[in-house]
Amino acid sequence: EVQLVESGGGLVKPGGSLRLSCATSGFTFTTHNMIWVRQAPGRGLEYVACINDDGRYIYHADSVVGRFTVSRDNGRHSLYLQMNSLRVEDTAVYYCTRDRSPRLRMDSMPDTWGQGALVTVSS
Amino acid sequence: QSALTQPASVSGSPGQSITLTCTGATHAYVSWYQQHPGKAPNLVIYDVNIRPPGVSYRFSGSKSGNSASLIISGLQAEDEADYYCSSFINNNFIFGGGTKLTVL
Numbered sequence: 001e002v003q004l005v006e007s008g009g010g011l012v013k014p015g016g017s018l019r020l021s022c023a024t025s026g027f028t029f030t031t032h033n034m035i036w037v038r039q040a041p042g043r044g045l046e047y048v049a050c051i052n053d054d055g056r057y058i059y060h061a062d063s064v065v066g067r068f069t070v071s072r073d074n075g076r077h078s079l080y081l082q083m084n085s086l087r088v089e090d091t092a093v094y095y096c097t098r099d100r101s102p103r104l105r106m107d108s109m110p111d112t113w114g115q116g117a118l119v120t121v122s123s
Numbered sequence: 124q125s126a127l128t129q130p131a132s133v134s135g136s137p138g139q140s141i142t143l144t145c146t147g148a149t150h151a152y153v154s155w156y157q158q159h160p161g162k163a164p165n166l167v168i169y170d171v172n173i174r175p176p177g178v179s180y181r182f183s184g185s186k187s188g189n190s191a192s193l194i195i196s197g198l199q200a201e202d203e204a205d206y207y208c209s210s211f212i213n214n215n216f217i218f219g220g221g222t223k224l225t226v227l
Contacts, residue, residue: 037218044207044219044220045207045218047215047217047218059214061215095163095164100169104214106150106152106211107152107211108152108216109152109154109166109169109210109211109216110154110164110209111166111169112166113163113164113165114163
């Protein structure tokens, strides 16, 4: 069974930092692009960042570029999201998702989702 | 930036068929996600009209021009949820704003 389990969420003050982790199992981690998606309270889904199968190609949404960094450890089958200079508007549930493709391409899509990690940015 | 537009809400009665629309889908790789309150999204249709294993046959998809549709037949109470369409456009994952489906 494919499993994605996020951890590291919590309450942080504006300007602070947090690191999310996503432990994966049940599939060949090294053959999938991985994607972070977030959802603010009562709002829709928003793409955050993605990283290809070998970690060489990384993309971030305009809303987080320069503040968030996605990374992966293929030896640990894990995905990470380092979040710096956090803002109130970054408050959301952050989902770790698996892309069906090994790298970004037209048919890329999240096909499996973790349960999400809540990040609350508040003073 | 490209956008996918969905109606905010749709409602139907048990047993009815209902169609959710998504405008702005410029190619064939459109996916649909179902999200119940407090839960993670779940893929129900991808590549316009392919159903993942385990998803009810009552879910189907179609596309005409730049508009994609999710059709739910034989509406059931458990279908009440938010539905999001998505596509990879111009090097960005784009999600529609979501449609809240209410089963009357």
